[in-house]
Amino acid sequence: MPFDPSLMLETTRLVLTPIRATDAQALFAIQSDRVGMRYWNHPAWTDLKQAYVQILDDLAALEAGTQLKLAIREHVDGPLLGIVGVFAIDETSRRAEIGYHLAPSAQGQGYMHEALSRFAAYLFDELRMRRLEAEIDPRNVPSAKVLERIGFQREGLLRERWRVAGEVSDSAVYGLLAREWQDRADPAPR
Secondary structure: OOOOOOOOEEOOOOEEEEOOHHHHHHHHHHHOOOOOOOOOOOOOOOOHHHHHHHHHHHHHHHHHOOOEEEEEEOOOOOOOOEEEEEEEEEOOOOEEEEEEEEOHHHOOOOHHHHHHHHHHHHHHHHOOOOEEEEEEOOOOHHHHHHHHHHOOEEEEEEEEEEEEOOEEEEEEEEEEEHHHHHHOOOOOOO
């Protein structure tokens, strides 16, 4: 699935654009925060090089059309607040998985709801996805609330799915169908 490297999705307060190499320091700050990374499927980063490698991988995946990772900013040249992404894209079934992460300093302001709503609108309305999925640690209550507010439904629990930094955790699986997205009461922020 080809992605436009100049893609820009806008909301009232935010701009979502493909991540760029200059985001490495900010991405490292987000991904090296041990508290913020507790619910992820990999441990907190320990070296800035990890951010550069990840961004190069993300840009290659964008070009190949296998993944799209967008930076969340308050304006196009603003600092990185977080990321939203789509991956594991199955074009035949028109389904994909989403992921997201927000800097601790940006949490609690409704940014992720706004960003994910706009991103879901793009995936359903413009890319014609039929189903989106998200996998989260069920202990991450704020993440579950964001998904549910957008319309995702919890569909299952994968017990003891991950072992990260010696800690075993479950995964809650959420899904949202295009027809449910179209019928929702909470329209996507634009």
